[in-house]
Amino acid sequence: MAADRVQSLLSNEQLLPLLPVLYIAWVDIQLTSLEGQCIRDLASMLPALDTDSKATLDTWLEPEQPPTATELARLRHRIQRLAGRRRTTLAALTASMQPGVDRDLIAAVAAYARERQISDAGAAAAIFDDSEMPVRQDFAEQQASFDPVELQAILEGEYAPEWALVRDILGTQAFRYDYGDSIPAHRDAVKRWLAILAERGLGTYAMPAADGDQANMPAFIHLFQALAMFDLSLVVKFGVQFGLFGGSILFLGTQKHHQAYLRDIATLKLPGGFAMTESGHGSNVRALETTANYDAATQEFVLNTPTVSARKEWIGNAACDGRCMTVFAQLETAGENYGVHAFVVPIRDASGAALDGVRIEDCGHKMGLNGVDNGRLYFDHVRIPRENLLDRYASVSPEGGYDSSIASDDKRFFTMLGTLVGGRISVAAASITAARKALAIAIRYGALRRQFGGGDGVETRILDYKTHQTRLFPALARNFALHFAVEHLIEQFKQRTPETAREVETLAAGIKSMASWHAIHACQMARECCGGLGFLSENQISIIRRDVDVFATFEGDNTVLMQLLAKNRLSGYAQNFEQDLVISVIRALRDWAKTELVEGNPIIARKTDEAHLRDAAFHGEVLRLRARNQLVSAARRIRKRIDNGIEPFTAFNQIQDHLLAYAQSEMQRHAGEQFTAAVAALADGPSKDALEALRQL
């Protein structure tokens, strides 16, 4: 917020009557967008505002930019001076700001006070009784040791323009939020919002500017992450349209598909989705049952849903809006099955009616994300042209001949899936934002709310209770660690080569799981730490909590992904995991024996002085050692089982919980290292000190 914002408000004659309303709105815990709207309505009753006045008002009605304690104090003193003496109602205060305030405005302020439950006593006390307003004085006492603007710059890095763009869009009137909307109303709002994002060009980030160019996926992921400040249904629908639908055509299709579809997807002229998951197969997508049979006679693929469990399920944008889908199905031609491939399949006509042979159902009410129209799709021998096969990795000739640069069906399928890793990274990034928002609300509330306390009559701030701190602050520290891990991952993703692609996918699997579980946990803590108010939808935490819950499931079930991570680490990405397993395990055991001799054990030193306990190198070593020991002991247990003649699949299943524990340790080690590296890279200063304190925690 600009430093001269108070000055421009206090020196603005037009806005004087609004000072009491603005002050009262902000002196409460947070100005909500609903309050902002009410105040805008009041402002519309003033004589026509000039551009300066409008701009000043806008900066004061930005929910994400609360005034500082000093700014509020200056505002209060001005009101006190203008009012002259104690006024007992908000309306009377308004009237006293300048001579001749419009009577209708005063009446409207009175109505506003009633509607917003601002009692006369409360309003008067807020303006005149310093002693009854300890809240903001607390803030004044406890000025942050660092500059929030600088910290924000550190967090946003080179993607600050994307964050600023999203903030700018979300700050507009169209993004007012009504809590507790019905499903249709919420879906309509999300659709409207998405159209605005497309209009503002956000869809184009996921597309190359010209043929042959790269899409700016890192910037797109940051847009996705920044949008998570607002409504997660919008985030998901945004991701479905541009990231999944657009991305599948970009990465799995070839030039003819790019030319035919990408522009219309970016502008939302062609709303679509990504139809992979089936009722019977969510995690094990290699076993999808939908079939795409090639009919050489007509040069068409015939899409079919042979069983109930083959129906496409949970498909975002399918229940209402999608016209076209990237559908994954078993490709069969000339009597041979070549595994799962992707096809562009129109599902609705321009009027929105389902096409012949396509049955569409609404998945119905969900725990959260009800602004997303998830649906089910059934195909009854639906015919699509041969060209609709997304043929970057495999093609079918007019005669039905199959050709692919990747011979192995499995390898081809995982290569295709690998190109879509951006979705997992995006979910990880959005999880961080969601948790950050919930924690910010809860920590701010903890700094205001008082309950119980010492003998001096002033109750204790609940944030000063140790139980409150141990619930919120470690979650905050984790949020930063994971933030830097996500940033590192996006950087790796940007620079990926065919050689590093598997490592990027492995990290994405682990970080997506850790970040989404963290978001669920952090939002839960934030909810409980705000008591009943955390349960109330208008305070947003419980909405985030509900929406974020499914982040543990979609774009890959966390438990499955964490095992993928563990297995990749164990096998060194052996092409054929089960056969190469024994070799990998033996190699791991041999390497471990070697390093143990030269490295020693940092725990044995058992130094307990404070400097040692706060030392980043020590932390790194401890986290590394734990992860490695778990990996090696897992390898030993598997080897023992295999030596005893147990099948690899069963051997892995028997120590699944061990693998999961290892995967968590490994990701904690990784996130810790990224946090340490990020802090080390900063110039000395208060921001670095603040982050270092969190890192130690």
Add this chain to the structure above:
Amino acid sequence: MAADRVQSLLSNEQLLPLLPVLYIAWVDIQLTSLEGQCIRDLASMLPALDTDSKATLDTWLEPEQPPTATELARLRHRIQRLAGRRRTTLAALTASMQPGVDRDLIAAVAAYARERQISDAGAAAAIFDDSEMPVRQDFAEQQASFDPVELQAILEGEYAPEWALVRDILGTQAFRYDYGDSIPAHRDAVKRWLAILAERGLGTYAMPAADGDQANMPAFIHLFQALAMFDLSLVVKFGVQFGLFGGSILFLGTQKHHQAYLRDIATLKLPGGFAMTESGHGSNVRALETTANYDAATQEFVLNTPTVSARKEWIGNAACDGRCMTVFAQLETAGENYGVHAFVVPIRDASGAALDGVRIEDCGHKMGLNGVDNGRLYFDHVRIPRENLLDRYASVSPEGGYDSSIASDDKRFFTMLGTLVGGRISVAAASITAARKALAIAIRYGALRRQFGGGDGVETRILDYKTHQTRLFPALARNFALHFAVEHLIEQFKQRTPETAREVETLAAGIKSMASWHAIHACQMARECCGGLGFLSENQISIIRRDVDVFATFEGDNTVLMQLLAKNRLSGYAQNFEQDLVISVIRALRDWAKTELVEGNPIIARKTDEAHLRDAAFHGEVLRLRARNQLVSAARRIRKRIDNGIEPFTAFNQIQDHLLAYAQSEMQRHAGEQFTAAVAALADGPSKDALEALRQL
């Protein structure tokens, strides 16, 4: 379910056309109430059913009473025989059940199949392809080692009639459930349901049958617990009306109040609520700000809300339906404040309009429990007769003289609160039911759902994965442990005397916290273990998860309650905690030194043979030792701080996390002991074996 249920269905000529529909509905994971309704609609198209037929159909449409694998197999075989050959649609199957099935019915079945997404292939496979239906065969293979009916009898004990009564009521048509209802529709439904419960006499359980009698609170708590099988909004509204509103008048009022109100409360003629919590004070209710000033001139109390933070908040039944409230306020008479007392305060007239001086607001949309109309109340100098003071523990004479049998304001207040401990016990009990329901759904789903798997082409049941087991089974074991802890608590509550009242309150605080946290955790695990389906409202887990979240907050914030438990254990219930603290701590330390000498340490033995590790006495000893060590070390840390001149309040705050850890250990010890005692009390047999296996876990 009666053993002859299949026979009565298969031998019933009238119902034959419904066999395929019934079989398909049940062979799915669970028959939903919506499916039940559709089938009833189909049944209504049959020639008028006789009483027997109706009764038989009812038993088959009871969602809580799924048929066994054997029953389903018999049903399938009959359909196969009647159909003669493979039929490819559900409608065709229906037509083949007997000659001359009504054409309209067949058409309706076809529509039903479309609407319920029963594919032709799926229906045919379910009836004719044994090989394609491994699901139910799994169930058949894995017959439970125990008799579910016997286990149910063990769990319900002497309160089986209350459970049966609730099952009977919930099984009726009126209790159909629509997922994703709007708030007004959900509230209306809850109101309707509550009226039925009142009509069926459930409200009277919380009231004495005649003056001088006791209310049957243990039975009432079991009704509350059993209702949690259904909708938690109804449970809460039921508790507010009969438990809190009725209970406060019963326990805090005297005969004149009982005669004036109890009957109308039990019949719902007088809907009301319990207005304690204020915006500024939820946990520290001694510091409530609402005032009740006695005006001797008119012999009235004047209720007033002096500040915004004094408004009553979260008051169940206040936003829409309540006519009258038990309001807690600071009693002031003749210029003296005597602390918080309870008053009966009418808030709405018979037409539902707010009375003069009473302002009522709706709290708005919440994370869950949206069927409960929580509201805010403001009193602007509202006058009520002197008699409306609930005067069991204190009275005010017409002249304004204050009289109480308990001299200390604090002690009087806590005595009043203590009479309301039933609310906390009820929340604990309902938490167990809620978690049980979510776990049952998730475990059943885990036994059906397959994903990934070995080389034989059949995917592995997800319940056979170790990660799945370690997420669900410990939660199931905890559910049983807490179940027995709650049963023990209810028994203690029933037998409580003035001497044991504090211990009952302490246990209630701890068990309510453990049970509600457990329910949140168990529902979360259940949700994640069902993947996306867990997120879908119609599968109920996410609805329970959302509703149960606030159980950690209401009837006392868990974190605060757990500290209460720790402090009570530390201080031995010293009347004035802070002064007697040092003495208590010293005594605890001395006792500990004594027992250590005689008892030895069971951990030192370090036996690791299986029998020892499964031994209940060993478990008990370990849990006891951990709790005691944490208690004693907490006492030592406090003593050290007090010796160093730190104030007791601060000393406690500094080791809050230690106290919380102790409280959890202490409750785990307690629940473990109750589980062990309950298992030990059973006759030998499979039920005991099954429970013992869970106990060991």
